[in-house]
Amino acid sequence: MSEVTAYGSVDEATTILQGTLQRELSYTIALKVQPPAQDTNYTIEEESDFLEYSGRPTYSPIQEEKDIIESSNGFRICILENIGDNGSYIVDKCQFYSQWNLMEKIDVYIPVKIEISKLAVDEPEDYVAEEVSAIVELLDPPENIDIIRGPQGTGRNGANFVKNLVHKENGGDNCPSTYAPREFRERCRSLQDSVDKVQKIILDERKRQFQVYSENPNAVEVPIKSLEERVDENSNKVRKIGYARILLHFPPIAGNNYRLKIKLINRNRQDVKIRDKNNPDLYLLYVQTPTITIWKKIKIEMVALQEEVYYSDMKWWIVKSAFADAFIDIEEPPSGKRYAITRDEWMKYLGEEVYRRWRRREWREYSKPVYVNEHIQDFSQYSFPQQHPNIPGSQNLTPPDDNPNSPNKDTWTFLESMARRIFREKLGRRNYNRLRNPRRGYNIGVCALICKPPFNGSGVGGLSFFNKMFYIVSGTGMEMTFAHEFGHALFLRHAPTFFVRNSDIPYTTRYEGGGSEGPYWDEHDSEDMITCTMSYTDTNEWHFCGLCILTLRLYDRKHMVEGEDDTLRRILYQRMPTVYWVESTDRETSPGVFVSWRTLHQNPPQQLMVGEELRLIALYPPEGVLDNQGMDYHKDLTKHDRGSWVSTNRRVGRVNVVKRGNFWHARIKIVGKGRTEIKFRLRRNQNEFDESAPLVLEVI
Ligand SMILES: [Zn+2]
Ligand SMILES: [Zn+2]
Structure with missing residues (x-):
């Protein structure tokens, strides 16, 4: 020896x-992998470069057999996951995947x-x-959390969120079984463990298990x-x-x-x-081996561009890095699928899709070649005709957007028809119809139209209308709009969409106007949803919140929120809401200008009488993140799925939550004399809840 x-x-x-x-x-020892066959659902890619501006490596698919032990670069397994929300009754991503047997489609060997x-x-x-x-032996190295972006300021961001929930300094931070879709749970670590189930992950070529090595439960013995x-x-x-x-x-859980x-x-x-x-x-x-990370690839099938909108107007790397936080690689369309729609084509589609049934006569006049200068003028700036004194009826051709319940309805409907028409022509009817079926349309990526604003001052930024199709309006901030609509296509629903600024305390509240519905309180991080990409906040600080990131990665969000394990519920809405009663007043904001105002009181009204009605509101503290107008919003939790109102003495009155237009109001009607404590609580478990301090009402 x-x-x-x-x-x-x-x-x-x-x-x-x-x-x-x-x-x-x-x-x-050599450990050899092959480039997968042509029709395979994944690629094996090796780090090839490092991009300073995004702070991330780039990867290239391996072209020949490779011994991964010899490489000092990281690898990724990039699984194609062209799956979009089809707008059916299944709104939860994991349920949708299960229902359509898509889990097996992405579950590669x-x-x-x-x-x-x-x-x-x-x-x-x-x-x-x-x-x-x-x-x-199977090791789980720590995720590099620091590359996840978040807002400036003091609030929690996606990195903190992921860190709190799953990250471990020394590794062992892969998705634990309680957060994983049920199809993959048996391969994941338990919350307390730091290692994944090696026996279920490393299999022989006939998919059978190996023996666990007697001296190490994280290793298998391969003869x-x-x-x-x-x-x-x-x-x-x-x-x-x-x-x-x-x-x-x-x-196949990204990250x-x-x-x-x-x-x-x-x-x-x-x-x-x-x-x-x-x-x-x-x-x-x-x-x-070097680290092997699971990524997803989602293709953009095509980008159609209204004339004079250029593909390069979009800073694609910004969109791509937003999704890279969720280990999703957005594959840009090949140059042959970046379609410029000429003015003539655009007008032809307008005539056939928008003005065939609606304002047909005015369109016939407007579209006459004699008005070509007006056409050039309009469509170099907008997606619809504008008013011209010399063209009779032209003022009626701009989408009126006058539906009080859904203010952007006309524009949304018209642009959707335009986008559908363009996608159908470019894809062919057969492929277009395939998009509706998540399995048959699997290889077809997302279709996007970028057009000009409908008119000056339009509030429309874009619309995702399911089956991997959306459009956005060009202009500043279009990267955020693109990421937002793409997020919808990938099963994300809204964070805050409506902000009440005419109040002592500015707040966001649940809004149910068609198309803009939000926020879905438990689908975003309670401490980071104001600047989440899925909100309507006026901000340059947009990014996906931690819960959106995990949903994109294929964590089972619904199970995390509703399941037995309450780790997530303890992280969301940790702080106490405050109950106020709301007085509607008028306020003079500048001399002679009065706006309706909400005055919020933390103390009960004096001399409350039987028969009176009070509006109540439960406000959750703000995130400490300012929007571009310098506002830091509270959250009106009055309509929260896990929320409820308590009145300790129902003979004095109880709280009802009622719908008023597109909003929800909590009201108490005083029915008797006495004392009652009004509290707002968020259920955490069957027996546990977080509760506000009481608002005490005394009726003498
Ligand atoms: Zn949206
Ligand atoms: Zn979010």
Whole structure:
């Protein structure tokens, strides 16, 4: 026996390990992956560059067989996930995936070949079947949280949120089973563990499990049984190597990352010497792959652009990095699928899709070639005709948008028809119809139209109308609009959409106007939803909140909010709401100008009488994030799915939550004398809730 020093190159740091040499035999290990076949649902990609401006690496698909142990670059498995909300009754992403059997579609098996070569002293020697077994350990390195963006200021951001909920400094932060879609739970760690279920993830080529290694529950034992002849590069002699084929069956949850650490044991179950292939003088106790991260790829099938809107007007890297926080790679359309829609085409579509049934006569006049200068003028700025004194009826052709319940309805409907028409023509009817079916339309990506604003002052930014189709209006901030509509296509619903500024305390409230409905309180981080991309806040600080990020990654948000484990419910709405009663007044904002105003009182009104009615409001503290107007909004939780109002003495009165137009109001009608405490509570469990301090009402 002789003492040897083994140098193991582990991660970026080199460690020096002591080992005891028993025999003069040694082995080399290769872990080979192949580029997947053409029609496969995923790619294997290697880090190829680092982009300063986005703070992230770029990746390129491997083109030939690759030994991943030899690489010092990270890898990613990028799974195509062209799945969009189809607008049906299933609004929850994971339920939708389950219903349509889409989980199995993204659940890939990655074939890997472990190759073992044998050396006696320094000469290659024939490997004998089963002389060693590979002990393959599964590691879960920590996610680099710091690259997730968030708002400036003091509030919680996506990085903090993910950190609180799943991140662990030393690794073990892959999606735990309680947060995972049920299809993948058995492969995930439990909340307390830090390792994933290796036996369910590393399988033999017939998808059967290996034995767990007796000395390490995070490792399986892979016997190296098969033999293959190989010509030795140096000696030109034919010799036998051993190999085993395995399948990696990682749960397809974006952001999960893994490393494989491999050592060899002989028939006596003793560790054997491993040689570094690049430096035969080095002996290693184990080899290790670089980090392999799970990503999703979503294709943009096409971008149609109204004339004089240019593809490069959009800063695509901004959109792409917003989704990269969720490990989603947005694949831009090839240049052949960036369609410019000329003015003639645009007007033809307008005539056929918008003005065929509506304002037909006015359109016939307007579209006459004699008005070509007006056409040029209008469509170089807008998507619809504008008023011209010389064209009779032209003032009636701009979308009126006069529906009080849904202010943008006309524009939305018209632009949707335009977008559908364009997508149908460019895709062909067959593919267009396929979009409706998430399985048959799987390979078709998202279709987007970028057009000009409908008219000066229009509030329309864009619309996602399901089945992977949306349009947006060009102009400043179009990256945010694009990300917002793309978010809808990927099953995200609104954060705050309506803001009450004419109040002592500005707040956002649940709004149910068609198309702008929001916020869905439990679908966003309570501490980071104002500037979430899915809100309507006037901000430059947009980014997906932590809960949106996890939903995009395929965490089971609904299960996290409604399931037995209450970790998420304890993180959301941790602080206490305050109950106020609301007095509607008029306020003079500037001399002679009066606006209706909401005065909020924390103290009960004096001399409350039987028969009186009070409006109440439950306000959750603000996030500490200002919008572009310098406002920091509270949240009116009056209509929250887990919320309820309590009156301790119902003989004095009880609180009813009623719909008023597009809003929800809480009201108490005083029905008797006495004292009651009014509280607002958010249910956390069957028996537990968070509750506001009481508003005490005394009726004498
Ligand atoms: Zn929206
Ligand atoms: Zn959000």
